[in-house]
Amino acid sequence: MATPLIFFSASLLFVLASITAVHSQMDSCDADLSSFLPAPFNTSGLVCKPVWKTFILRYYQSEHNTISIVLSSIYTSGWIAMGFSPDGMMVGSNAMVGWIDTTGRAFIKQYDLRGMSSSDVVVNDGKLRLTSVSPKVVLYGVNIYLMFQVRFSKLVESQEILFAYANEAPNHFLLMKHDDKISISIEFSSGASTASSSPSSDLYQLKQKHGVLAIFSWGFLLPLGAIIARYFRHKDPLWYYLHAVIQLLGYLVGLAAVLAGISLYNKLHSNFRSHKGLGISVLVLGSLQVIAFFIRPDKESKLRKYWNWYHHWLGRLALFLAAINIALGLQIGGASL
Incomplete structure (x- = not known):
């Protein structure tokens, strides 16, 4: 029981630290240039x-x-x-x-x-x-x-x-x-x-929304739902309803993050192909998981064990790729934990 609680606490700290780091590393008119720009361009009088x-x-x-x-x-x-x-x-x-x-x-x-x-x-x-x-x-x-x-x-x-x-x-x-x-x-x-x-402040806000939504969904909600399914099956049927509701909420928040990312991608001139490609892959895997929920065979069906295998490993792959993409997104955003 201690392992999932430790992982849950670490995920929460990761979310809070990531949000703070992404926001603080963005260039803005409040940034201090004196530490990395040479004179006479590092003055605060600009x-x-x-x-x-x-x-x-x-x-x-x-x-x-x-x-x-x-x-x-x-x-x-x-x-x-x-x-x-x-x-x-x-x-x-x-x-x-x-x-x-x-x-x-x-x-x-x-x-x-x-x-x-x-x-x-x-x-x-x-x-x-x-x-x-x-x-x-x-x-x-x-x-x-x-x-x-x-x-x-x-x-x-x-x-x-x-x-x-x-x-x-x-x-x-x-x-x-x-x-x-x-x-x-x-x-x-x-x-x-x-x-x-459009003013750059709008882009910063859109960038922040994209990062916060993605981290909250794929870095917190969806891993939490997976932990409940893995370690709380003895609380039947509560674990199932919690798992289904949290995963659906996480998917919807993640979808909002993707839409914000698409809007941001269309407004920025930077071309982050790896981040974009991983994001699309994770969204496809998440969508397949949602579809799988509606075609789940009965417990007595011979196909159930294959469905379980598909559901478990596809979910793990999606979370693994999402973790990589979150780290990549933080690096792109200039954040370091």
Whole structure:
């Protein structure tokens, strides 16, 4: 009897610690940059604005018309960019592009966007006047940070800024076509911005809901239902009704987690194929368990023992894959227990 109680207590602690860890590791305007970003980009005096999807822009304009910029985003592969445009269009703008290659090396380059094709996007030939402070790229947790300084001839009040990303990294500095982009007017003098896009705080809330629902269902409710079926059969028929109700509730909560995950996946530019694939596999296995409940043979049937074997091992496989996916999700979310 002690073993399931210990496992139950550990699962509860795991849920509470995981929820706290996932929320605390997300990049936000409240994050402390001083521990991992170099000077002069690690100051708390930067204006911070969630601008688009997971993009967060931090900046400071000095009295010498120099703007220090820190651009962050969730990152798995490819590149992210911030461009300065005279009219909000891509052609004619100049952009700073950052990425991490397959060996782990960080790159940040200036590109002159002369046309729509890749050959018209020329590396190291932009018109931005960078300062003597070298541009830098830092990968911290699941977030990438681009840092650079640009000097202007006069105080910048409003500026059309392009934000873009691609899931494919540059090949020999040849920039692959973006997967998505947006033009936003940034009021550098006041800290305001205008764009028809969802704020990043909404994405953080959706991400948190997805994680909490998934952990509560597959990390708590469904294992609890399995423990009751395994160790409390002497409480017949109470164990059966508890098992059925808890597993059905866990499945519904897990389904809500999947729907939140699909919505999140469609709004983010990151491509977490392993997490998505495992999530779909677990949902299919859970659905098969629900179907099996309605076609359960009678106790006297010769097929009952095969049904029991199917039900037990399919359930164990689903919980095992779910545990792996929860751990993978925590890693993607930047959490560590």
